[in-house]
Amino acid sequence: MSEMILDDQPQDDGTAVNQNPVERAAALLKERFPDAVTDDTRDGYTGLMVSADKLVEVATALRDDIGFDYLSSVTGVDQINDNKMEVVYHTYSIDQGGSGLVLHVQVDRDNPVLPSLTPIWPGADFQEREAWDLLGIHFDGHHDLRRILTWDGFAGHPLRKDWKEVFYEEDHKPFGSRWPGGEVFRAEEKTVYGKNVRYPEGWLPTGDEYDVETEMYTGITYTRDQQSGMKTDKLTVNMGPQHPSTHGVFRMVVTLDGETVIDLKPVMGYLHRNHEKIGERNTFIQNLPYTDRLDYLSSMSNNHGYVLAVEKLLGSTVPERAEWIRILMVELTRICNHMWALGFLLNDLGALQTPMLYFYLERELILDFFEEAAGSRMMCNYMRFGGVAYDLPDYVREQETISFLEELIYEHIPAVLDQGDGLMTNNEIVRARSIGVGILSREDAIAYSTAGPVLRASGAQYDVRRAEPYSYYESLDFDIPVRYNGDIYDRYLIRMDEMRQSLRILEQVLPHIKATKGAPIVDGKPQYAIRMPNAGESYGRVENPKGELGYYVTTRRRESNPDRYHVRAPSFINLTPLGKMCEGHKVADIVAILGSIDIVLGEVDR
Amino acid sequence: MYGLGILKGMAITMKHFVDSYLDDIFWAARGGRYYNDEALKVRQGLKGKGVKTVFYPEEKLSVPERFRFVPFLVTDDPPPGQKWGKDWCTSCGICAKVCPPQCIWIERGVQPNGRPKPEPNQFYIDIDICMNCGFCMEFCPFDAIKLDHDYELASYDRTTAHIHDKERLSKPLSYWREIAPKKAAAEAAIRDHVDELKAWKKANGRDADPSTAPKMTEENTKQLFYRGEYY
Numbered sequence: 068m069s070e071m072i073l074d075d076q077p078q079d080d081g082t083a084v085n086q087n088p089v090e091r092a093a094a095l096l097k098e099r100f101p102d103a104v105t106d107d108t109r110d111g112y113t114g115l116m117v118s119a120d121k122l123v124e125v126a127t128a129l130r131d132d133i134g135f136d137y138l139s140s141v142t143g144v145d146q147i148n149d150n151k152m153e154v155v156y157h158t159y160s161i162d163q164g165g166s167g168l169v170l171h172v173q174v175d176r177d178n179p180v181l182p183s184l185t186p187i188w189p190g191a192d193f194q195e196r197e198a199w200d201l202l203g204i205h206f207d208g209h210h211d212l213r214r215i216l217t218w219d220g221f222a223g224h225p226l227r228k229d230w231k232e233v234f235y236e237e238d239h240k241p242f243g244s245r246w247p248g249g250e251v252f253r254a255e256e257k258t259v260y261g262k263n264v265r266y267p268e269g270w271l272p273t274g275d276e277y278d279v280e281t282e283m284y285t286g287i288t289y290t291r292d293q294q295s296g297m298k299t300d301k302l303t304v305n306m307g308p309q310h311p312s313t314h315g316v317f318r319m320v321v322t323l324d325g326e327t328v329i330d331l332k333p334v335m336g337y338l339h340r341n342h343e344k345i346g347e348r349n350t351f352i353q354n355l356p357y358t359d360r361l362d363y364l365s366s367m368s369n370n371h372g373y374v375l376a377v378e379k380l381l382g383s384t385v386p387e388r389a390e391w392i393r394i395l396m397v398e399l400t401r402i403c404n405h406m407w408a409l410g411f412l413l414n415d416l417g418a419l420q421t422p423m424l425y426f427y428l429e430r431e432l433i434l435d436f437f438e439e440a441a442g443s444r445m446m447c448n449y450m451r452f453g454g455v456a457y458d459l460p461d462y463v464r465e466q467e468t469i470s471f472l473e474e475l476i477y478e479h480i481p482a483v484l485d486q487g488d489g490l491m492t493n494n495e496i497v498r499a500r501s502i503g504v505g506i507l508s509r510e511d512a513i514a515y516s517t518a519g520p521v522l523r524a525s526g527a528q529y530d531v532r533r534a535e536p537y538s539y540y541e542s543l544d545f546d547i548p549v550r551y552n553g554d555i556y557d558r559y560l561i562r563m564d565e566m567r568q569s570l571r572i573l574e575q576v577l578p579h580i581k582a583t584k585g586a587p588i589v590d591g592k593p594q595y596a597i598r599m600p601n602a603g604e605s606y607g608r609v610e611n612p613k614g615e616l617g618y619y620v621t622t623r624r625r626e627s628n629p630d631r632y633h634v635r636a637p638s639f640i641n642l643t644p645l646g647k648m649c650e651g652h653k654v655a656d657i658v659a660i661l662g663s664i665d666i667v668l669g670e671v672d673r
Numbered sequence: 674m675y676g677l678g679i680l681k682g683m684a685i686t687m688k689h690f691v692d693s694y695l696d697d698i699f700w701a702a703r704g705g706r707y708y709n710d711e712a713l714k715v716r717q718g719l720k721g722k723g724v725k726t727v728f729y730p731e732e733k734l735s736v737p738e739r740f741r742f743v744p745f746l747v748t749d750d751p752p753p754g755q756k757w758g759k760d761w762c763t764s765c766g767i768c769a770k771v772c773p774p775q776c777i778w779i780e781r782g783v784q785p786n787g788r789p790k791p792e793p794n795q796f797y798i799d800i801d802i803c804m805n806c807g808f809c810m811e812f813c814p815f816d817a818i819k820l821d822h823d824y825e826l827a828s829y830d831r832t833t834a835h836i837h838d839k840e841r842l843s844k845p846l847s848y849w850r851e852i853a854p855k856k857a858a859a860e861a862a863i864r865d866h867v868d869e870l871k872a873w874k875k876a877n878g879r880d881a882d883p884s885t886a887p888k889m890t891e892e893n894t895k896q897l898f899y900r901g902e903y904y
């Protein structure tokens with residue numbers, strides 16, 4: 068097989084088919100698995116339809132022979148009208164870049180069982196657990212298929228279309244009770260507890276039949292009676308959920324041999340609000356302010372991914388000025404986010420407050436600009452389908468906007484980066500704590516579907532802005548920094564590098580902002596009641612500061628609400644290899660390793 | 674040399690430490706560093722040096738015109754002796770439909786003959802649920818709902834105090850002019866312009882050459898928010 072593919076490589080003499088890699092991969096798969104792989108012919112859908120029994124073979128061939136080695140996203144979809152459960156896999160090639168190959172697998176809705184892809188891509192671990200938790204799709208062969216976002220005693224699978232929340236009003240907003248006869252009520256008064264918050268059958272919080280905690284600790288090599296003859300105890304410790312260094316409510320079940328970590332299991336979901344279910348009740352535009360609240364440190368980039376996904380469905384165009392403003396905002400967000408991330412990383416390493424606060428001073432200035440432009444410092448809600456909400460303000464903090472930005476970009480931020488460099492890069496304590504700690508190899512980084520700085524610090528030069536350019540990134544001159552050691556120190560350095568590259572981008576963007584002054588910032592007259600012209604699926608992905616942020620949106624014709632709305636959350640997926648990274652290190656290193664991944668629980672738990 | 678990196682870092686911290694005192698001395702001759710509007714302005718901006726702390730609530734950061742907090746309803750300026758004037762809201766329901774968390778309840782007014790009356794009987798916003806997104810303001814076709822700048826809403830009882838009714842929500846136009854002067858002026862100019870256009874259309878008939886229609890000044894066009902040129 069591999070020979071055949073080699074023959075198929077583009078040749079220099081120009082005779083080889085200059086097919087794009089996705090089409091070529093699809094053709095190869097169809098040829099090799101004629102019974103199991105077909106084109107997805109549904110209206111508005113792309114990619115392949117794969118039958119569940121051949122999924123593992125297809126995925127293996129895709130990874131090993133065709134070079135689509137990166138499983139970016141796993142999405143469960145409830146196709147209630149066809150009585151099917153569908154799982155959508157987005158796969159990419161790290162080395163070639165380009166767009167992805169999308170695999171759709173459909174199984175019977177009443178008995179949704181699929182083979183697990185965790186043996187091929189361990190990065191599918193949390194995502195499959197999420198699909199099990201929220202949609203009840205069973206993945207055969209998954210080593211640890213437990214609930215992940217809802218609590219262990221939760222009844223039902225909330226993303227199923229026929230599942231209703233505790234206080235259910237209607238399927239879609241706007242709700243009829245608001246107008247014209249609006250009589251106010253507080254939903255919490257109408258909430259009937261006991262309906263969904265009840266123990267499922269056979270679940271006894273203190274009983275023996277189904278003990279969650281035992282379940283949690285199984286798989287950990289830990290026996291109670293090993294003490295005799297041993298010099299050290301093995302001990303299971305809960306770090307979190309209330310812990311100052313977990314960056315929010317996040318829990319790690321750690322098994323220790325003395326001070327050394329033997330095993331670590333992340334437990335999340337304490338901030339879960341079923342963003343996706345809310346998203347499916349919302350109209351398209353109503354989702355925008357909700358995306359702000361995912362990774363609340365980078366609301367501008369969250370907006371960007373979502374508007375890209377919806378714009379693909381709408382077919383709208385974006386005026387030039389709006390694109391430049393978007394890049395301006397998104398790159399400033401990246402700097403903000405990395406400043407925050409590094410400040411906290413240093414905090415976790417024991418450099419309490421000082422470096423963090425120096426970074427914050429500059430971050431505050433960027434937030435001032437966001438506030439003047441968008442009306443809010445963190446919940447910006449600034450982008451709209453086909454443009455941005457408002458033009459740039461004339462003044463920021465009583466200084467002319469352009470001169471404010473120039474001073475910020477040419478003087479302030481470079482100075483604060485240099486200062487950060489001086490404070491930390493060669494600091495002996497920082498180096499001792501971070502070099503060689505929490506190593507993730509390139510192979511693992513790819514296999515575990517990590518993204519963003521974590522992936523790039525491990526030697527994979529992959530950035531959505533270059534791999535599949537959106538907006539005007541193709542025309543901008545910047546490098547994708549890459550580091551090869553994959554330890555905490557490299558993850559620190561890569562963020563420093565990225566901030567400097569963002570500055571390069573910003574320097575190129577400013578002249579365009581000046582040149583397009585007064586040009587339109589939104590395409591057409593914005594509508595609040597959008598109806599989708601066509602059915603279909605769309606995946607909008609952007610390089611969020613924390614990694615690839617993707618929105619998978621499907622819709623039916625003339626619908627005003629998304630049929631399925633899924634977020635590929637980089638913070639969430641980057642946590643998959645946390646246990647592996649911590650193994651063999653000391654307790655204090657856990658905090659630093661977690662800090663170097665840079666998570667925001669609003670996005671992890673969704 | 675081992676430890677050089679640490680020393681370098683300490684030097685940077687030291688510089689900040691000294692800078693803060695230098696800044697104190699600089700402002701000591703100019704009316705003080707704190708509780709001084711002039712000094713606060715500098716401290717907030719790019720030129721600020723030294724300690725950046727703002728002593729809230731004695732000192733407050735200024736908020737920009739576009740700042741969004743919970744909504745209020747615009748009314749005409751009140752006649753003497755009254756708190757509010759006529760509602761601008763026509764109870765068209767657009768804000769209640771676009772509101773993402775659905776925290777607006779509007780009871781539409783009814784005329785004696787049973788037909789809808791273009792003003793709300795009641796208007797409620799649950800400010801606990803409001804996510805300050807600004808969509809209601811963006812899409813209201815009558816400039817009747819605006820987002821407030823008053824962010825000090827702490828209260829002892831959230832169950833009653835946090836559901837704002839029409840009385841609590843209504844504020845006169847002069848208030849909006851005060852907190853967002855540029856925006857309010859531009860909106861007024863746009864409303865005048867739309868009226869002018871309507872009058873022009875009436876006078877010249879449907880087939881008139883649109884290029885001779887009255888134009889909006891560039892200044893106002895620039896101030897336009899989101900909704901496109903005309904609405």
Ligand code: SF4
Pocket residue numbers: 761762763764765766767768769779812813814815816817818
């Ligand atoms: S959109 Fe404006 S006019 Fe219509 S109900 Fe809301 S506030 Fe009133």
Ligand code: SF4
Pocket residue numbers: 744768771772773774775776777798802803804805806807808809810
């Ligand atoms: S600001 Fe947003 S959430 Fe609040 S009332 Fe207006 S539309 Fe609703």
